[in-house]
Amino acid sequence: MRSVLPVLTVVAGIFVIWYLAAIWLNAAWAYDKASRTGEELGFVMLVADTWSQDKPKLPAPHQVGAEIWDTTVEKKISSKRSLIYHSWITLSATLLGFALGTGLGIALAVGIVYNRTMDMSVMPWVIASQTIPILAIAPMIIVVLNAVGISGLLPKAMISMYLSFFPVVVGMVKGLRSPDAMQLDQMRTWNASPSQMFWRLRLPSSMPYLFTSLKIGMAASLVGAIVGELPTGAVAGLGARLLAGSYYGQTIQIWSALIMAAVLAAALVALIGLMQRITLKRMGMA
Amino acid sequence: MNVIGARNLNLTFQTKDGPVQALKDVSLDIGKGEFVSFIGPSGCGKTTFLRCMADLEHPTGGEISVNGVSPEEARKARAYGYVFQAAGLYPWRTIGGNIRLPLEIMGYSKAEQQERVARVLELVELSAFEKKYPWQLSGGMQQRASIARALAFDADILLMDEPFGALDEIVRDHLNEQLLQLWRRTEKTIAFVTHSIPEAVYLSTKIVVMSPRPGRITDVIESPLPTERPLDIRDSPEFLEVAHRVREGLRAGHLDD
Structure with a gap:
């Protein structure tokens, strides 16, 4: 409970800055409008106007809040204007990509730890893959997969996978190598087979590293799914909402989609954090 | 021999x-x-x-x-059984589970594992701690558990x-x-x-x-x-004499x- 006050203070601070910035950024349009109708604009009028414009440069928090309320609670989930519906489209690609990325990451890490050739050759490629801007490669992936007849969920999930496998590889290589020389010697004295060594020592030892990687991978996955929706002219998903919003200058819609994405990411990472706590507690490691 | x-x-x-x-x-x-x-x-x-x-x-x-x-x-x-300087117990296994580890690796049957774990725990006077995790034991008890682990197989x-x-x-x-x-x-x-x-x-x-x-x-x-x-x-005196000879050596x- 001690953390409530500091958190609320920071949130309040953000709101104050946000409202002030809204006045500052939207004032020009308010003055413009007033001069056209020949009105004299007082300070109170100015503030009221900057916080209630239809297409403000920066919408005020309560406008974004109202939009989110309107598009989640008030709309039916099946509606094309429901933010829940769009979130689900993005979430499904995120989760599929995350699962694929985690699988690929663990497989590569096992290969790197157990195969000397892979140890010497794979890591530079893995790192190089992450230096390519995802915005540049995402359209290529979509186009190429479309050409071979794969469309819909999978191309977006592939982009999520592309971003999320990286932290898993790095974390799992470290985790699988975390048993010390004594623990490995001990296994040797029992004449343990390589697979026994993996399942009974290396894999359990790597669990704390895995969960840390999964948290980063999950956030990267969501970014991947949203980016995957941008270049394709997708009609649904948070990325599509962002794109449509920017076409029509619907800043309120953009901000509500952004806030939704942030909430989604926070919830997913918190979920992994919970799994981490439960797993490590059951393993007696936390 | x-x-x-x-x-x-x-x-x-x-x-x-x-x-x-x-x-x-x-x-x-x-x-x-x-x-x-x-x-x-x-x-x-x-x-x-x-x-x-x-x-x-x-x-x-x-x-x-x-x-x-x-x-x-x-x-x-x-x-042979090898006891290292550190107990080296796996934190994610109970004391019983740690002692069972080499037995699992060597392919003893479940019943045999249980019987042997109970026997060596008795031997090092840790029978009450089979279900406890290593961090719940003192350093000396952990080392006793690691000796039990080395004694568990033949x-x-x-x-x-x-x-x-x-x-x-x-x-x-x-x-x-x-x-x-x-x-x-x-x-x-x-x-x-x-x-x-x-x-x-x-x-x-x-x-x-x-x-x-x-x-x-x-x-x-x-x-x-x-x-x-x-x-x-x-x-x-005999003990001190041997100790003296070791020190001389x-x-x-x-x-x-």
Whole structure:
């Protein structure tokens, strides 16, 4: 409970800055409008106007809040204007990509730890893959997969996978190598087979590293799914909402989609954090 | 037949600063049921010698046999249990689960595993702690659990590398007493590396004094003490005499420097 006050203070601070910035950024349009109708604009009028414009440069928090309320609670989930519906489209690609990325990451890490050739050759490629801007490669992936007849969920999930496998590889290589020389010697004295060594020592030892990687991978996955929706002219998903919003200058819609994405990411990472706590507690490691 | 037989064993490590001779012409026989301590300063090769017996290091010259075969064959036949300086219990397994680990690896049946875990826990007086996790036990209890783990399968050799080195004097005395009882009851052959003169003299039927640069054996002392050894035997003249000879041996090793 001690953390409530500091958190609320920071949130309040953000709101104050946000409202002030809204006045500052939207004032020009308010003055413009007033001069056209020949009105004299007082300070109170100015503030009221900057916080209630239809297409403000920066919408005020309560406008974004109202939009989110309107598009989640008030709309039916099946509606094309429901933010829940769009979130689900993005979430499904995120989760599929995350699962694929985690699988690929663990497989590569096992290969790197157990195969000397892979140890010497794979890591530079893995790192190089992450230096390519995802915005540049995402359209290529979509186009190429479309050409071979794969469309819909999978191309977006592939982009999520592309971003999320990286932290898993790095974390799992470290985790699988975390048993010390004594623990490995001990296994040797029992004449343990390589697979026994993996399942009974290396894999359990790597669990704390895995969960840390999964948290980063999950956030990267969501970014991947949203980016995957941008270049394709997708009609649904948070990325599509962002794109449509920017076409029509619907800043309120953009901000509500952004806030939704942030909430989604926070919830997913918190979920992994919970799994981490439960797993490590059951393993007696936390 | 000797359980361990080493003839002119040599081991040279290649390091950045040139070769280091860890063992030079080490010859030693250990008979069945003996309790042999290796004592000497750091770098005298006592741990390296033990690791050679366990097939964790490979000699660069000479011969060594364990149970009449090579150390590698002996390791594959699971002929010895090895107790390391740290207990090395897996934090995600209970005490019972940790002791079961080598049994799982060696393919004992579930019923047999359970029976053996119960038996060795009894042996080290930890029966009440089977379901506890390692962090719930003191350092001395953890080390007892690791000894139980080394006793759980049918190895008649026990190799111990400074198992009580990290424990305080009082716990150490108690564990030494327990270890002697255990040795008498199980009739295992024990090779025991230590830094402590009283510990070596109290436990051993044979004390091997080693000295460094290059690592070699400088003295082998057959203990005249009886097998029945209460803790206060350490105040007897015989005990002090053996301890004196060990100290002389250690000092002689240093005179060559």
